Amino acid sequence: MKIIKSVSLILFVGITLLLFMLRPFGLLDRDAPIEINTKVVFSPDDLLADLPYGHDLLTALDFSRFDSEQALLKIDLLEKKGVFKDSPLYQAYYFMTMNNVMLRLGRIDDASTYATQLLLLAEQENLQWVKASALSELAIERTKRGDLDTALDYLNESVKIAKEINYEKILIKSYNSLGVISILSSEYGKAQDYFHKGLKLVETNSKHLYHSKIIGNLAVIYIYLEEWNKAIAYIDQSKEIYRQDKRLEPAIMTVLLTNESNVYYRLGDAVKARQAYVEANKTLEKDSSARLQAIVLNSLSNVLYLEQQYESAIAESERCLYLDGIQNLPLQRGLCYKSKAHSNMALGNYGAAIEDLNASVKENSKIAHTAYITSNHKLLSEAYEALGDNSEALKYFKLYYLGDKEVLFDQRQSELYLLEESFNAEASRNALTLLKTKNEIQDLELERQTLVTRVILGVTFCVLLALGYVLKKNLDIKSKNQLLQYSNSNLVELSTRDALTGLYNRRYFDQYIQRLKQGHSSTRDSSFTIAIMDLDHFKAVNDNYGHDVGDLVLIEVAKRFLLNLASSDLIIRWGGEEFICVIEEQGNIASLHKLEKVWSAIKDEPVSTPAGDINITLSIGVVTDISAADLMASHTKLLKRADERLYKAKHTGRNQIIAID
Structure with missing residues (x-):
């Protein structure tokens, strides 16, 4: 009888402990969801x-x-x-x-x-x-x-x-x-969006023939935005992808090398521009299309222009314009006409240059290419001015001014995507950390499944030992989960902060608007002011003192913003040297007075750096008296209106605040 009681007790304890030990492995949870990739x-x-x-x-x-x-x-x-x-x-x-x-x-x-x-x-x-x-x-x-x-x-x-x-x-x-x-x-921002969608799919189609093309086309965006280092970096990346797959069409490498040549042409580096052209010319084959031949000939014309061989440059442009099939390619025809005009202007043939530029504008208009048309208008203005025809020169300068304003806004809008791309790069690095953690969790899951068998086999012999082991394992898992939660909360914080200045970034602005829409904020009945603030001539700081000094200036400017704004005011680094400020108007202090205080804090005291004291001024475009409802529904339009006023501040002398049209 005593034996039966002992066996029963052992079985009861063993089964109880077994059920207790199996619970962490999820085998007893009937309602646990099963993920199926369909x-x-x-x-x-x-x-x-x-x-x-x-x-x-x-x-x-x-x-x-x-x-x-x-x-x-x-x-x-x-x-x-x-x-x-x-x-x-x-x-x-x-x-x-x-x-x-x-x-x-x-x-x-x-x-x-x-x-x-x-x-x-x-x-x-x-x-x-x-x-x-x-x-x-x-x-x-x-x-x-x-x-x-x-x-x-x-x-x-x-x-x-x-x-x-x-x-x-x-x-x-x-x-x-x-x-x-x-x-x-x-529409460079929209272009980036499409290319990133394509690259997202390439992650699961790594051998796709368009992988190299998409990376190369991202480089083209940076060429238009005059971000030369980034353009070259993307071109190099695209060339590396191309070299890894011998099935790709040679045309891809031809375009990449001519784009590289054009970057160095814009930088005025004749040696590197010619080196890239020579490599591009080697990729041309006997059955290369008129489009590819035109691209390479235009690249050669630009190289010859840099080398001051203007007559030869004109001859290559003429060859381009007489290629068989070029009539169906308005983009290439427009570029060849423009290159020819450039060399004619260098030779003083302004009448011929005007004819070429008008032909280029006509071709560009077929594809509505604002940037090319705008640059042609600028050259037409210069050509007419050289001929003494001030009336026509003024006419084309006005067209250039209006077009340049439109292109500038396109570029400013694209900065949004450039910032997003920078964030995505950081997010990719963070994703690697998360991926490692997920892999560790998967390893733990496999280990737990293995332990099930071990526990079942060993429960009779070593119940207490197995219990201690499983309890220790659960504590380890709990500890790792807590570490994961802590890491994830840090990643969320990092994703809404600018790494250099510590200010919030654009992603936080999106969250701020979402909180207004969801009614989680107590400011729904408040009035708001939006300001876009841009440091004047900041590119000169980077060019004259280097990017390290430029970074120190940005850090100091951010500190002054925080010192002169209330804790309830939102200050965001929007990209580069541009900042966004959202002020909730409460109490007796008007938002414009706040902005004047910020403006004075920047301009009145030089920034101390290892390179010496640097004077910085600030241009500000402001939109006031914004209701919470308008801010939620039309924040993009309001930002555009503030940007237009910033543009006006920039083009009427800089170092000022403009709050009216």
Whole structure:
């Protein structure tokens, strides 16, 4: 009887301890959610690979990007076998391959014909993925002709279809094309958004052919924003990606090297500009398209201009303008006319330069490229001034002024995205830390599953020992979870702070607006003031004293902001030397008086640095009397209005506050 009681007691204690030990492993939680990844990426290449001639067609498609002769040879052999009569899938890949070949040869009309046939096939056979591919190809053809509106319509429909069927390969391509169109329309922020969407998908499609292209196109944005170091960095990154995949079309490297040459042209470095041009010229092949030939010839013209070989530069521009097929490429024609005009002005041929610039404006207008048109207006103003025609010079200077204002606002808007990109870079680094932690958690989960078996086998022999082990393990897990929570809270704080000045960043501003909208703030009935503050001639500080001294100036300016603003006022580093201030008007102190106090604190006392005392002034654009409702609904428009007043402050002498239009 005593034995039965002892065994029963041991069994009871053992089962109780076993259940207690199994609880942390989640095996007793019936309601615990099970994560299932239901995402299935559509891939027509996989469908084709299962067919008898699938691999031959895929090889032909690969060749079509970098070796037209081999691609046509493969297609001809398959055509003789009658392969393309067997399946709509074969026909689709035939049209895609031929479209690529024609684009590579610069035969845009023929490429359009094959893309149109691809679209007809899609509609006849009700193949949505084929339709998405055809629309994407037609968009590329329309973009090269300068018909951006039609290209946008095609791309938007292509993206819609691709999202519905999860066709990531064509989504990446379409996002790249949308980014290119946004660049041509001088919408740099929107372009960055599209490129980052494409790169997000590339994370799971690392071998995608457009990986190098998207990185290279990000470099183009920085060229327009005159961020030369970042442009070169992206070009180098794109070249490295290109070199890792031998299947990529040579045209990618041609464009990258000519862009590199153009960066050094803008910097006035004739040696490096020519080195990059020489490398670009080596990538040209006998079947290179008119577009590529024009890009390389224009690069050579710019190099010759830097080397003061103006007659030779004009001759290369003329070669560009007489290329077969250049008539269908308004962007390249416009650039060649502009390069020719530059050299004519250097030779004093102002009449010829004016003709070239007018022709360039006409070509640029076909693609609505504000930045190019604006720069041409500036050159026209200079040419007419040199001829003594002050009336025409003033006319074009006004056009340049208005265009430059529009481009400047586009650039200011894009700073928002540049800041976001900087944050994303920091977030990526933080994500690596989080990923490590997640991997550790996964390892712990595997370890806990292993322990289940060990505990079941050992519970009879070593109940107390197993209990102590599991309790220790739970304490370890709890400790790591607490560490994770602490790390995550720190990451959240870091994500809303500017690393240099310690001020809040744009992400915090978004949270501030969201809190107003959600009614979590006690300031819904208050009146607000928004100010955009920009340090005057700050680029000169960096150029004359170096970026380290510039950083010290920014840190000191941030301290003065905090000392002269109330704790309830919001001060944000918006990007570079630009800051945003949001003042809630309470009590008897008017917001403008606060801003005058901040303004005086900056201008009245030099900033002490290792390079000596540096005088800094501040321009401020202000919008006052803003209701909480208006701030929630129209903060973007209010920022734009403040930015316009800042622009006015900058162009009417700087070092002032403007609160009215």
